[in-house]
Amino acid sequence: MSNVGLLYVGAVLFINGLMLIGKVEPKSAGIFNLFVGALQVFTPLFLIITAEGDNWSIFQASGIFLFGFTYLYVGIANLMNADSSGIGYYSLWVSILAVGYSLVNFIHFQEFKFGVIWLFWSFLWALFYLLLAKKKEIAVFTGWVAIIQSWVTAAIPAFLSLIGYWQHVSFFAACTVFVSVIVLFLLIYITQHHSVKKMKLS
Numbered sequence: 001m002s003n004v005g006l007l008y009v010g011a012v013l014f015i016n017g018l019m020l021i022g023k024v025e026p027k028s029a030g031i032f033n034l035f036v037g038a039l040q041v042f043t044p045l046f047l048i049i050t051a052e053g054d055n056w057s058i059f060q061a062s063g064i065f066l067f068g069f070t071y072l073y074v075g076i077a078n079l080m081n082a083d084s085s086g087i088g089y090y091s092l093w094v095s096i097l098a099v100g101y102s103l104v105n106f107i108h109f110q111e112f113k114f115g116v117i118w119l120f121w122s123f124l125w126a127l128f129y130l131l132l133a134k135k136k137e138i139a140v141f142t143g144w145v146a147i148i149q150s151w152v153t154a155a156i157p158a159f160l161s162l163i164g165y166w167q168h169v170s171f172f173a174a175c176t177v178f179v180s181v182i183v184l185f186l187l188i189y190i191t192q193h194h195s196v197k198k199m200k201l202s
Contacts, residue, residue, distance in 0.1 A: 003161040005043045005064060010155030012036040012071055013124075013146045020131075020143030030078030033071040040068030056108075063101050066094045070125075088133025091125040098122035113166075113174050117153045120181070124149055141192045145185060152181050 012033055019029040047061035073087050102118035105111045124145055130136040160166040 002043045002047070002064070003158045005040055005067075006154050006158035007162070008036045008039060009067055010150045010153075010158060013150035013154060016074065017143045017146030017148075017150060020139045020146065022140075026078045030075040033075030033078065037068050037071030037073075037075055040064050040071060044068070059104070066097065070094065084132040088129045088131065091128035091132065095122045095125035095129060098125060112171060113157070113169065116174070116178050117157065120149055120153050120178075138192075141189055144188050144192075148181060148184065152177065 015024055015029050015032050018024040019026055044061040044064040047064075048058050051057040051061065070087075070091070073090060076082070077084060077087055098118050098121050102115050102122065105118055106115035124142075127138060127142040127145060131138050131142050157166055160169065
């Protein structure tokens, strides 16, 4: 993925996470989703056109469309107050595909860090499916996952890549960060689960 595009994936995930926890108004978030969605559709088109038939370059560019169409879908739905179930089921489809992109990063590119990052993205899209299509009461949890992932899976890797330091992040450092994030997700889920139970009992 274009490092510039990935940087703005971090921005839109941050805004969408704040929207889900009630800090940003949905229509306001929708406008920014359209900006980033347009960028994430133009970028892969340009990369594919200039790939000169290289299958792996085209494959890598194709993954960017998953993000672009997600953000365009969210942006238009928010601005039109449309039902969210379509976004939810699209997110399920993307979540499954993201596992495939993860495996290709692990096996073909031997890229551990982005292999794990694609798994994180798959998890986030799965949460969007549960929240938007199945109407599960996980908006706040999903929002915090999006906020954390906006930095760990997008903004920070993109920034480090832009300044030439991403390749110097060691396997141990990456594992430490990824495991810490998983533990943080579990703690947030447990906290939110208990909060929801208390609200239902009160």
